[in-house]
Amino acid sequence: MIKNQIQVIAFDADDTLWVNEPYFQETELAFCQLLEAYLPVHEVSQELFRTEMKNLALYGYGVKGFMLCMIETLSRVSNDKASIVLVNKVIALGQSLLQQPIALLDGVTEVLKHLKSDYRLVVATKGDLLDQERKLRNSGLQDYFHHIEIMSDKQTFDYQKLLKHLDCKPEHFLMLGNSIKSDILPVLELGGYAAHIPYHTTWAHEQITESLTHPNFLSLNTMTEIIEILKN
Incomplete structure (x- = not known):
């Protein structure tokens, strides 16, 4: 069912695409x-x-x-x-x-190559503009993405603005990221889909310990699992 719904897939950057x-x-x-x-x-x-x-x-x-x-x-x-x-x-x-080097996380390039032809791929990340632009440029991943959005924050309103810019309805949007607080909850609130990819360490401000149950929520062990999910 999710395969038929999704048109745009957005990726968090730090600790989702690369080490941060x-x-x-x-x-x-x-x-x-x-x-x-x-x-x-x-x-x-x-x-x-x-x-x-x-x-x-x-x-x-x-x-x-x-x-x-x-x-x-x-x-x-x-x-x-x-x-x-x-x-x-x-x-x-x-x-x-x-000036830290860019270290891509496992499976990132494989997933982007697999999904690029079937979906509009987007980077949706927060942080300092110049720093995030530098990291994206040095990552070698820029050509996979239809749009780059460097956000001042990742609240529900920020995702609303992104979806409006992309002319994408929430039910056609899937967000992948390592932070439940920033990448998952705001998207679910809007009615979009969100997939959590855990990372071994998370900034204290982003940590949420409560378990999450939602029909549009996907819990992944690795990024590459999204390929099989979108096939079904």
């Missing part, structure tokens, strides 16, 4: 270790997360906002006494994060 969150976690650990003279690592991590949540509405998602939050956290934790050398080290961590 592990790079952030590595950077966060390095940042927390820089501040060990002030607080234990786990407490610095808590302070950083608190700063990120406070600023999310101002900065949005992405590396640049993360960098600003690291600097603000450094200032607060050190009582404004951190040296400019330490500030520069934090900036260097952020710049290194922006």
Whole structure:
């Protein structure tokens, strides 16, 4: 039944098409270790997360906002006494994060090759515009996609705007992603289809522990499973 319904398939990017969150976690650990003279690592991590949540509405998602939050956290934790050398080290961590290599996840190229001829394929991701454009360009995947949408957020309203732009009804739309909160729930609310592809690590802000049951919800173990599902 779903095979006959779907016309547009959208893919989240970070931790769905390529590796992302592990790079952030590595950077966060390095940042927390820089501040060990002030607080234990786990407490610095808590302070950083608190700063990120406070600023999310101002900065949005992405590396640049993360960098600003690291600097603000450094200032607060050190009582404004951190040296400019330490500030520069934090900036260097952020710049290194922006230059991480693109590592495609298993099955991505296979799935895109298989689906391209039968569906309009779309990237629907959030984050910093320049960074996401860079990652997509370096991924070598651009030619598979009919449209690229880099969103400031992934709420129901944001998906409504995307569907309007694509001239696609919700019942003809399938979203694939690793975040229940951002990739699944808003699409289901609109009446679209959504497939969750779990990733081994997820940012705390995106985590949802409740089980989900919905007629339009698909739970996959790997991305390649969508090929068989769309055949039936």
